[in-house]
Amino acid sequence: MSPMQGYPAGRTALLFVDPYNDFLAEDGKLWPLVADIARSVDLHAHLRTVVSCVRQAGLPVFIVPHHRSEPDDFKGWDHPTPYQLGAARVQPFAKDSWGGEWHPDFAPQPGDIIAKEHWGGSGFSNTDLDYLLKQHRITHVILVGLIANTCIETTGRFASELGYHVTLVRDATAAASAAAMHAAHEINAPTYAHAILTTQGLVDALTARART
Numbered sequence: 001m002s003p004m005q006g007y008p009a010g011r012t013a014l015l016f017v018d019p020y021n022d023f024l025a026e027d028g029k030l031w032p033l034v035a036d037i038a039r040s041v042d043l044h045a046h047l048r049t050v051v052s053c054v055r056q057a058g059l060p061v062f063i064v065p066h067h068r069s070e071p072d073d074f075k076g077w078d079h080p081t082p083y084q085l086g087a088a089r090v091q092p093f094a095k096d097s098w099g100g101e102w103h104p105d106f107a108p109q110p111g112d113i114i115a116k117e118h119w120g121g122s123g124f125s126n127t128d129l130d131y132l133l134k135q136h137r138i139t140h141v142i143l144v145g146l147i148a149n150t151c152i153e154t155t156g157r158f159a160s161e162l163g164y165h166v167t168l169v170r171d172a173t174a175a176a177s178a179a180a181m182h183a184a185h186e187i188n189a190p191t192y193a194h195a196i197l198t199t200q201g202l203v204d205a206l207t208a209r210a211r212t
Contacts, residue, residue, distance in 0.1 A: 006208055007059070007167075013138045014054045015159075016047075017064045017123060017145030017152055019106035022092045022099035024146075029092050029099050034146060037181055038174035046172040046199040047106060050144050055109075057206045060136060063102075063114040064123035064145070064155060068095040081120065083150070121154030130162055140165040142202065144172035148184040160192040167195040169202050 022028040024044070031038075038044070054061060067073070069091040074080040080088070093100040108114055113136070115129040123129050133141070141164050143156050152173050156166045168189055175181045189196050197205065 007140050007142075007206060009058070011138060012140040012142065013060045013062050013133065013136070014050070014142045014144065015062050015064050015123065015129075015155065016051070016106065017143065017155060018066045018093075019063065019103050019145060020065070020093045020099065021101050021103050024103040024106065025099075029090055030146075033176050034174040037176070037178065040178075041171040041174060041181075043172065043174050044105065046169070047144060049199050050142075050169055050172050050202060051106065053203050053206055054142070059142075059206075060138070061109070061112045062129070062132065063108050063112055064129060064151075065114065065117050066093055066151065067117040067119045068093045068100045070095050084120070118151075121151050122158040123151065123155040124158040124162065133164070138164070140167070142167040142169065144169050146174060147180075148173040148175040149180040149188070153184050153188055156189070157192045160194075165195075166193045167197060167202070168193045169197055169199055171198050 020028070022030050023034065025031060051061065069087060071088075071091070074084055074088050102108065113132055115123060115132060116127040118125060118127050141159050143152050143159075143166065145152060152168065156168060160166050168185065170181075170185045173184075175184060185196055195205075
């Protein structure tokens, strides 16, 4: 399906992954990890544009949050991933901390839907996201947020496997390096995503949808 064929009303939703202070605020624990790439793609401005355009189009916003860290999260686990063990040391999005609060520019608004927190990369695995999307009759998902080659990619792949139409917005995400961004969008995304757009491309597509 070409993106310019439109996104069906009542069937399309934005998935905003991990809009936490620790990722998006200058003093966030993980901001230094993604800061160079985020600035190079003008991440915050593009996220604001995407969210504003989606809301103006009357599309629902689903917040897809990572688990808020606690010190003993992985105690007794048989095989936490290296990524999870790293998070255990850094304690990103720590429960009851400023870093685990929503970034004020992207906090959920009335009517937004917040999925249960995911423990790994996928916003679907061991959460209620698929159930919530299906109950709202969503078939098309647009992914933005962080990080491009981890939670965005894994959530997008899982969505595709579950039968959703998947759109990635390449300049409304970031990663730890240019190589990671390249791999996420140029190498891996074409194997599962139905559309890979810029923010302007998404705005054009949603505007075209509104005119039909």
